[in-house]
Amino acid sequence: MGLPNIIAIDGPAASGKSTLGLLLAKELGYLFFDTGIMYRALTLAALQRELNIEDEAAIGTLAETVHIDIETPSIDDGRDCDVLLDGQDVTWAIRSDEVNAYVSDVSVYAAVRKAMTDQQRRVASGNKVVVVGRDIGTVVIPNADLKIYLDASVEVRAQRRYREMINRGEEADFDEVLRSLTNRDRIDSTREIAPLKVAEDAVVINSDDLSIEEVLAKAKELVYHV
Numbered sequence: 325m326g327l328p329n330i331i332a333i334d335g336p337a338a339s340g341k342s343t344l345g346l347l348l349a350k351e352l353g354y355l356f357f358d359t360g361i362m363y364r365a366l367t368l369a370a371l372q373r374e375l376n377i378e379d380e381a382a383i384g385t386l387a388e389t390v391h392i393d394i395e396t397p398s399i400d401d402g403r404d405c406d407v408l409l410d411g412q413d414v415t416w417a418i419r420s421d422e423v424n425a426y427v428s429d430v431s432v433y434a435a436v437r438k439a440m441t442d443q444q445r446r447v448a449s450g451n452k453v454v455v456v457g458r459d460i461g462t463v464v465i466p467n468a469d470l471k472i473y474l475d476a477s478v479e480v481r482a483q484r485r486y487r488e489m490i491n492r493g494e495e496a497d498f499d500e501v502l503r504s505l506t507n508r509d510r511i512d513s514t515r516e517i518a519p520l521k522v523a524e525d526a527v528v529i530n531s532d533d534l535s536i537e538e539v540l541a542k543a544k545e546l547v548y549h550v
């Protein structure tokens with residue numbers, strides 16, 4: 325059997341999915357597609373328009389009209405890609421605390437999920453691709469050739485996120501990071517449509533005691549031996 329053409333990586337916030345996905349895509353020469361970017365860009369669009377995040381109809385309409393592009397990086401500032409929201413570069417803006425605080429709420433709405441899922445399937449179809457998210461193996465691409473669920477305890481994830489922020493010279497409060505991740509976990513895994521859960525045929529990797537190199541090595545074993 326050949327290599328898997330479509331690799332789905334799901335898991336909770338800050339589990340290291342994007343880092344793993346990017347490394348794996350580079351290793352294989354595949355397209356890397358981080359679907360969380362789309363939910364983040366939509367959330368930013370809603371905040372910029374000062375929409376009420378509880379206004380499901382307005383956010384749903386926005387999801388159907390807003391234009392989100394993910395392109396190869398145009399600037400060498402540590403970014404993995406350019407994120408364009410109706411042509412405006414929002415690559416770093418989508419990582420703000422404000423977007424973090426609201427993105428899980430925006431991701432609950434049915435119209436939002438439909439619009440994003442349709443677009444994600446379009447990008448993935450016909451490509452050799454590593455797709456990262458919450459519902460890729462369960463809903464977006466249930467026939468992915470390889471499904472990985474990357475897990476880690478919320479304390480370990482908060483610790484890693486906290487260190488990243490400190491290393492970037494940002495102000496960070498560990499308890500606040502832990503609270504924010506716990507809240508996102510709760511919303512992401514209890515929502516009615518496409519909640520975060522392990523696909524039946526996914527391989528679970530728990531990274532609590534693993535370095536990124538060790539996680540990558542485990543993933544490569546799966547890629548070359550499915």
Ligand code: DC
Nearest residue numbers: 337359360363427428431457458459
């Ligand atoms: O992976 P991330 O932290 O960038 O994702 C941001 C949010 O987007 C996450 O809290 C839930 C939502 N999301 C989703 O619902 N489905 C996906 N496939 C990807 C992200």
